[in-house]
Amino acid sequence: MTGERVTDVPVVSLAGVDKDFALPGGATMTALTGIDLDLRRGEFVSLIGPSGCGKSTLLRLIGDLTQPSAGVVTVNGKPAPQARLDRDYGMVFQAPVLFDWRTVEENVRLPLELTGQERTARDARVAEMLELVELPDFARHYPYQLSGGMQQRVAIARALTFSPAILLMDEPFGALDEMTRERMNSEVLRIWEQTGITVVFVTHSIPEAVFLSSRVVVMSARPGRITRIVEVDLPRPRGVETRESRRYFEMVTQVREALRSGEGSGTSDDSLASIERAEAEGLTG
Amino acid sequence: MKRAFAILRHNAPAIIVLVGGIALWEAVIRGLAIRAFILPAPSSIARALGENWTTGYQILPAAQATLQEAGGGLIAGALLGLAVAFAVARYPSARDIVLPVGIAVNAIPIVAFAPLANQWFGSQSVYSKMAISAALVFFPIMINVLRGLTSVNASSLELMRSYAGSEMAVLTKVRIPNALPFFLTGLKIGTTLSLIGAVVGEYFGGLNVALGRVVVESASTLSFEVTWAAIAVVSAVGIVMYLAVLAAERVLIPWHPSVRGERVA
Ligand SMILES: Nc1ncnc2c1ncn2[C@@H]1O[C@H](COP(=O)(O)OP(=O)(O)OP(=O)(O)O)[C@@H](O)[C@H]1O
Ligand SMILES: [Mg+2]
Numbered sequence: 001m002t003g004e005r006v007t008d009v010p011v012v013s014l015a016g017v018d019k020d021f022a023l024p025g026g027a028t029m030t031a032l033t034g035i036d037l038d039l040r041r042g043e044f045v046s047l048i049g050p051s052g053c054g055k056s057t058l059l060r061l062i063g064d065l066t067q068p069s070a071g072v073v074t075v076n077g078k079p080a081p082q083a084r085l086d087r088d089y090g091m092v093f094q095a096p097v098l099f100d101w102r103t104v105e106e107n108v109r110l111p112l113e114l115t116g117q118e119r120t121a122r123d124a125r126v127a128e129m130l131e132l133v134e135l136p137d138f139a140r141h142y143p144y145q146l147s148g149g150m151q152q153r154v155a156i157a158r159a160l161t162f163s164p165a166i167l168l169m170d171e172p173f174g175a176l177d178e179m180t181r182e183r184m185n186s187e188v189l190r191i192w193e194q195t196g197i198t199v200v201f202v203t204h205s206i207p208e209a210v211f212l213s214s215r216v217v218v219m220s221a222r223p224g225r226i227t228r229i230v231e232v233d234l235p236r237p238r239g240v241e242t243r244e245s246r247r248y249f250e251m252v253t254q255v256r257e258a259l260r261s262g263e264g265s266g267t268s269d270d271s272l273a274s275i276e277r278a279e280a281e282g283l284t285g
Numbered sequence: 286m287k288r289a290f291a292i293l294r295h296n297a298p299a300i301i302v303l304v305g306g307i308a309l310w311e312a313v314i315r316g317l318a319i320r321a322f323i324l325p326a327p328s329s330i331a332r333a334l335g336e337n338w339t340t341g342y343q344i345l346p347a348a349q350a351t352l353q354e355a356g357g358g359l360i361a362g363a364l365l366g367l368a369v370a371f372a373v374a375r376y377p378s379a380r381d382i383v384l385p386v387g388i389a390v391n392a393i394p395i396v397a398f399a400p401l402a403n404q405w406f407g408s409q410s411v412y413s414k415m416a417i418s419a420a421l422v423f424f425p426i427m428i429n430v431l432r433g434l435t436s437v438n439a440s441s442l443e444l445m446r447s448y449a450g451s452e453m454a455v456l457t458k459v460r461i462p463n464a465l466p467f468f469l470t471g472l473k474i475g476t477t478l479s480l481i482g483a484v485v486g487e488y489f490g491g492l493n494v495a496l497g498r499v500v501v502e503s504a505s506t507l508s509f510e511v512t513w514a515a516i517a518v519v520s521a522v523g524i525v526m527y528l529a530v531l532a533a534e535r536v537l538i539p540w541h542p543s544v545r546g547e548r549v550a
Pocket of ligand 2: 055056057170
């Protein structure tokens with residue numbers, strides 16, 4: 001709808017998805033309920049919401065790292081487990097999850113080893129990816145020799161090496177300082193623009209979500225659900241001027257208000273969300 | 286040259302303590318006129334070592350024989366420990382059987398079986414000594430490797446799952462590299478144990494030329510300088526084996542905190 005390079009075929013689709021966790025003692029905990037979400041190809045979508053509202057769980061459902069209790073998850077036109085086996089997505093976890101015993105280039109190479117790529121093509125690809133995240137000089141370093149932000153960039157390079165159609169990122173820059181974070185944001189946008197990949201991006205930062213996204217999915221907790229989806233119509237390419245534009249601040253405010261109303265403290269202008277909330281409270285309370 | 290100097294400086298405190306200790310030992314023996322059967326002076330131990338190096342008690346060939354037994358036992362015990370650890374890691378149901386049995390067996394003082402091992406494999410045979418060594422080495426290797434294979438980060442496994450990595454890929458790319466430092470730790474413990482196994486096995490009979498025999502026979506003829514010389518050589522062999530594992534660590538796991546920490550001068 002925002003007119004960015006998107007098609008109408010959803011690349012990720014969640015329909016009526018619930019996720020319950022069994023708790024010790026026989027009780028169950030509803031992490032997500034009634035999730036309906038369609039992502040268009042080439043979109044950059046952020047998930048934002050209070051801690052514990054199920055953002056990571058939602059990402060893990062898309063990645064088939066956990067299975068829904070109800071509903072259907074479709075990725076790249078197939079059931080999520082099949083998409084995982086076809087390696088349709090790359091995941092960047094909140095922690096970098098690098099293997100200590102592998103150098104930077106060996107870590108980036110890991111997915112290519114698993115897909116059984118031929119060696120010379122593989123090495124060229126790894127070099128290209130390290131170029132992309134601006135770490136070519138650190139190819140032979142071990143993870144312990146890198147800063148946290150550099151490690152995270154290695155993790156991003158690794159997720160991108162085998163050119164997945166979808167990139168799932170779980171608070172990748174949560175631990176970075178503001179300046180590094182802004183630089184990383186620009187890098188991720190550049191990669192997104194260069195590769196035409198679909199990105200699902202979990203964050204706690206409203207400015208980050210607005211700056212990066214085509215759409216911001218606002219969630220609320222207990223039980224986790226989607227309360228609002230904010231279309232971000234800021235022009236692209238986005239840069240320093242974007243962060244200083246009026247429209248940007250308006251969007252930030254809009255997302256902040258959506259978040260606050262989702263908390264249930266203020267009056268909600270989203271009647272659907274409050275109805276859902278009332279229903280959910282009736283069910284669990 | 287610069288590097289050699291750095292190593293020297295790094296090890297200077299240890300060298301000073303060692304040399305000083307020996308000098309003090311010599312001074313005390315001479316000053317208090319302590320007799321050799323209680324504790325001989327380092328100088329007389331060194332003389333005994335020189336006189337019996339290739340003749341007399343033949344300490345050099347004896348050391349070679351003992352090293353062969355300990356080395357063979359170490360390799361056999363390590364291979365066995367690795368095999369059991371991999372099997373148990375692969376079939377978790379086996380863990381409930383193997384671990385309690387392993388712990389119970391480990392509580393048995395295996396050196397007590399030395400006379401029996403001589404009975405089983407022939408007292409002149411090197412294999413009886415290797416068997417005792419291997420039995421001692423097996424447990425620490427097995428337990429360490431098993432811990433290394435199983436104590437893998439959940440997030441690493443999840444990463445492999447996200448790449449649809451096969452169970453084989455998880456084994457070769459996550460579990461085995463994760464277990465390597467644990468294996469080397471087991472091996473370091475194993476070097477000492479393998480020597481204990483070999484020497485104690487020799488106490489109960491065996492090749493005439495072996496360090497354990499030198500210890501027993503020199504002590505029975507009251508040549509305590511030779512006994513001490515043999516003990517010093519056993520220690521030296523143990524240190525060399527240990528250093529060999531340390532060198533292997535530097536090559537095999539340069540990323541590990543235990544190795545990279547050593548480079549801080
Ligand atoms: N394996 C699990 N077993 C039981 N409960 C779980 C499990 N994983 C997540 N949960 C619960 O599900 C809820 C959502 O967790 P999730 O990690 O998705 O939150 P989140 O939105 O990512 O939070 P944060 O912003 O803090 O990362 C939490 O209440 C959590 O306790
Ligand atoms: Mg999370």
